[in-house]
Amino acid sequence: AQSVTQLDSHVSVSEGTPVLLRCNYSSSYSPSLFWYVQHPNKGLQLLLKYTSAATLVKGINGFEAEFKKSETSFHLTKPSAHMSDAAEYFCVVRPMFSGGYNKLIFGAGTRLAVHP
Amino acid sequence: SQTIHQWPATLVQPVGSPLSLECTVEGTSNPNLYWYRQAAGRGLQLLFYSVGIGQISSEVPQNLSASRPQDRQFILSSKKLLLSDSGFYLCAWSSGTYEQYFGPGTRLTVT
Numbered sequence: 001a002q003s004v005t006q007l008d009s010h011v012s013v014s015e016g017t018p019v020l021l022r023c024n025y026s027s028s029y030s031p032s033l034f035w036y037v038q039h040p041n042k043g044l045q046l047l048l049k050y051t052s053a054a055t056l057v058k059g060i061n062g063f064e065a066e067f068k069k070s071e072t073s074f075h076l077t078k079p080s081a082h083m084s085d086a087a088e089y090f091c092v093v094r095p096m097f098s099g100g101y102n103k104l105i106f107g108a109g110t111r112l113a114v115h116p
Numbered sequence: 117s118q119t120i121h122q123w124p125a126t127l128v129q130p131v132g133s134p135l136s137l138e139c140t141v142e143g144t145s146n147p148n149l150y151w152y153r154q155a156a157g158r159g160l161q162l163l164f165y166s167v168g169i170g171q172i173s174s175e176v177p178q179n180l181s182a183s184r185p186q187d188r189q190f191i192l193s194s195k196k197l198l199l200s201d202s203g204f205y206l207c208a209w210s211s212g213t214y215e216q217y218f219g220p221g222t223r224l225t226v227t
Contacts, residue, residue, distance in 0.1 A: 032214045043122075043206055043218035044160075051214060090160070094214045102148055102210045106160045 002027050002095040006107035014115050019063075019078040021110045023091030026072065032094040033074045034104075035065055039087045047089075050074065061085070086114045118143035122207050122219040130227055135180075135194040137222050139207030142188065147209040149190040150216060151182055154204040166190060202226045 007022040025031060032051045036044040048059025055067045065076045074091060091107040119142045129135060141147055151163040162175045164182035172182050179198050183191045190207055202225050208216040 034215055036218075041204070041221070041223060043220045044208075046215055046217065049215055102214060102216065103162070103165075104216060108159045 002031065002093055002105055004091050004093045004105055004107040006089075006091050006110045008110050009108065010111045010113070012113040012115065013081045015083055016080050019076070019081045019085065019112065021076040021089050021091075021112065023074045023076065023107060024072055025074060025091075025093045027093060027095060029096035030069075031096055033065075033067060034092040034094070035059065035063070035074075035076050036090045036092060037087050038090065038109075044090065047076070081112075081114045083114050083116070086112055088112070118209070118217065120207060120209055120217060120219040122205075122222050124222060125220065126223045126225075128225045128227060129197050131199055132196050135192070135197050135201070135224070137192040137205055137207075137224075139190040139192075139219055140188055141190075141209045144188070144209065144211050146187060147211040149184060150208040150210075151190065151192050152206040152208065154206060154221075156203070160206070164192070197226045199226050 003026040005024045013019055030052055034049045035047040037047050038044045047063050048057045048065055050057045050067045058064045063078045065074050067074050088109045088111050090109050093105045121140050123138055149166045152160045153163055154160050164174055166172050166184045169184055180194050205222045207219040210216045
């Protein structure tokens with residue numbers, strides 16, 4: 001069965017320091033992978049996606065993620081955190097055989113806090 | 117460009133009352149549509165999805181139902197709300213690509 005595990009439920013960083021949010025997936029085939037961000041009481045916004053092209057994926061707001069098949073990981077990084085990055089982040093996998101309706105599997109989320 | 121609307125933004129309803137949440141998408145045709153619920157401190161739970169008008173599939177048995185009367189309109193309903201129906205309801209769409217795009221959400225509090 002397909003699954004996704006976000007290794008940290010909470011991450012706290014200082015403004016201007018690097019961000020690392022960890023995600024591991026379980027899939028028998030090459031999945032599509034996504035990171036979404038959710039600010040309080042808002043909908044989810046797509047940060048970036050991996051769909052079997054380049055393994056290093058660049059997204060919005062300076063975020064990027066690297067697909068590592070050997071480690072089944074898709075960690076999200078940003079070189080320098082900004083106060084506005086404080087939010088909840090979801091790692092999401094779309095299994096290769098997802099059916100006609102494009103089923104997504106969501107991780108439990110990582111809450112990122114950014115301190116001055 | 118595509119946009120997705122949800123209303124109302126917030127709703128407080130007593131137990132046993134009916135519910136109707138609406139979602140509309142602009143700028144795309146024949147999208148797949150989804151309803152999710154996000155309970156406090158928990159992840160997203162897919163409730164319903166639709167691949168076309170009148171075609172609704174339910175992921176989990178519950179007190180809710182969904183309808184798609186028009187191509188870009190998706191409605192979430194209940195005849196009698198339960199306390200456990202409280203949560204943040206998100207509508208999403210996808211079309212031609214794998215990612216889904218989410219609306220702003222509706223915060224439902226059942227009292």
